[in-house]
Amino acid sequence: MAKNVQNVEAITNREVDFAKWYTDIVTKAELVDYSSVRGCLNLLPYGYAIWENIQRTFDGWLKETGHENVYLPMFIPESLLQKEKDHVEGFAPEVAWVTHGGSEELTERLCVRPTSETLFCDLYSHIIHSYRDLPKLYNQWCSVVRWEKTTRPFLRTVEFLWQEGHTAHETGEDAEAETIKILHLYADLCENVLAMPVIKGQKTDKERFAGAERTYTIEAMMHDGKALQSGTSHNFGDGFARAFDIQYTDRNNQLQYIHQASWGISTRLIGGIIMTHGDDNGLVLPPRIAPTQVIIVPIAQHKEGVLDAARSLKTRLAAGFRVKLDESDKTPGWKFSEYEMKGVPLRLEIGPKDIESNQAVLARRDTGEKKIVPMDQLEEKIADLLEDIHRNMYEKAKANREAKTFTAKTMEEFEAILAKQTGFIKAMWCGSQECEDFIKEKTTATSRCMPFEQEQISDTCVCCGKPAQKMVYWGKAY
Template sequence: MAKDFVRDVTSMDDDFAQWYTDVVTKAELIDYSSVRGSMILRPYGYAIWENIQKQLDKRIKETGHENVYMPLFIPESLLQKEKDHIEGFAPEVAWVTHGGEEKLTERLCVRPTSEVLFAEHFKSIIHSYRDLPKLYNQWSNVVRWEKTTRPFLRTLEFLWQEGHTCHETDEDAHEETVRMLNVYAELCEEYLAVPVIKGQKTEKEKFAGAKYTYTIESLMHDGKALQSGTSHHLGDGFAKAFGIEFTNREGKLQTVQQTSWGFTTRIIGAMIMVHGDDRGLVVPPKIAPTQLMIVPIAQHKEGVLDFAYDLKDKLSATIRTGIDASDKKPGWKFNEYEMKGIPLRLEVGPRDIEQQQVVLVRRDTGEKQTISIENLESQIQEILTDIQQSLFEKAKKHREEKTSVAVTFDEFKEILTNNGGFIKAMWCGDEACENFIKDETGATSRCMPFEQEQLSDKCVCCEQEGKHLVYWAKAY
């Protein structure tokens, strides 16, 4: 790989934030515009999102949900109906005050999430236990007025899906909350090769208006955590505020139990920061828009391009295959597709054709192997499977190395300074300790994992009774 073809990417270890910005722009995932805090999803970035959408939409439908579409605007009075909800979201909504030349009599907020719209609709369509469960989902854009923004991780506008469901009982809603968290976790681990910790948010960190919030948390290369998907048991808070009642099996009026759950373009940020390296992006094969890129060598020589295009046609039946037959130099192409994180490169030149072989280069390890074109397809499939698996295991190993136990607050601070990553530590349950830890160290409670352990009998902060094991970390 000739040095002069390298497009500069800041080294991860020198400046992780700059590395991230370099990668998202140079791999052509996004571009900036004159709209503050918003990003343009370029073809490559959007294609990754389309693949995630396709997988997630399939699972959402398989679990019995139907897609709908709610309005973008929410009248201010509607947003105010559930008190915790408005309190949580008011500071970060965009307000429409004029339509054309006319000043509106009531402000409209641009949806930051759609609980209130769904609640209003549910009230009008749910009457009997026969109408339950009502399992809805929508794919949409939402807006949150963030001060500091970063592509994928925190933007004024982002794309997501939001599920909204109504159930007869608390238990049914609980099961739904768990079910959808598991759908997210499986998608992260099996498709994006991003290992996650499942758990419950503390009261302080839960969704505004929820009874409780379940979350999946992942760990980035730099040791910071990323909330990667949340699933909320809403209880009957919205249902009571909006009067969503049904005649139950005993013929009596009863209030529904609700859930909501969301998964966003943010996950692309996780994929970048978990798998990327100093040469750029590394995209897991299952989610990669292009899994294999063919680069013809000495393509001006007779037969090379024909051979390469034939390969492409043959492989395209089962493998998402690209070819770059432009007149750019092979070295430039190698760099370009390494930057874009395409899992596998296939090189083929005149000598290879003579010997009925091709060269395969793995993006994740750089490993190069010469392979006979007999059974090429199944051999590529095997390598892609291995890459997918290796990425997941490497990420898991990294997370394990970056997960520590702290019993005392001194240990806690020391780990955070020296190693970063997840800190497992006991917590008394008091928000004051959460606030103290955040103020002192910058770390926040990520979740109380479903798999609880009793690491010690004292809270890491106040030394009162340690009731819950909590994963703590600095987070995006």
């Protein structure tokens, strides 16, 4: 029993201190190492592998939908950054500046990209001349820098990895269609790959991206009831095109401004995976992006034939799954805990008894359930179990969200709900920023989005009582 207690105490209890639990997992599962650079992370092989899997999946989807990858500089001349007024104002507080090259002071300072709208605009102004050049569906995988004051691994760091898509279109309708299409692709990624249910919707003007006409978002709920903005997609209309003078000649030989969209997801998603699925034994990874899907743990590996059996199983299963065999001389119990901490979806135990009975033991990470499986059915069972683990993780996360989603018709109700627990509140809103500001000040909850799936909670604004425009999801956010 004492041993079990030690397992549980290896990391901070999730219900006791969620924030500490999170940072414990991040380091103990060997996802990251705290860098000597303030606010930055060393992404370790295991953490980076998760990102690579997300990246590989999504990059494939982008290519299937006609997008192309490019790479633009990490520096932006100050004059370029300043061309779009709202945009600079939005990012100015958090940009890092390069002022010197060697010992020479630069005549114009360079900003380290916090996002690359301005560079893409500059590019598009060079290469778009005719409607025949449109659309341009460009994407880049890179890192960006935002001089954040307080940082948390994956959720907010000074430098982070992401993809930023920047597309150019003939019309506003085309740009809007792209914006929505990508939002659905993001939701697909979260739900069908990461097992994270999301709410799709539009940001209010207050929460809109600097320089955008409209911002759409997918919002996920973490285990503790807080919201995580997990991907955003922006329709810029022709605002940037006018600021950067990006014009093309249309079919009628008329000069027109292009219409643009941009969209991004980042390594923040990894933080989302941790906080959505993790438990007191550590990380729980969605099978579709888990760097290792099956960990083989030999039992009594010094005994004749055990390691041979384990190795040949590894070779056999590697044909269909991401498999790892741990032949280190740690005890089996140690390995069990270790790979639970790392969130490996399935553990396969193979020992003398199994070899004798021509079987293996499969243990699933999400439920802890163990099953004895005949050797000749392994591939089939593993495939089924991985599917079922994904489905179960998604359902569990969704059930958590539903249990922590409430409706409020008045501010009294609103506050009473948040006083009891953290969660989403669905409430009607009149559309004024005054009410949004008031709610934030009074409750610290912000508007997460105006969901595509609207409901009529009541007829009047939860805050001011005037006629309501939209149902809004409110919540505390990361």
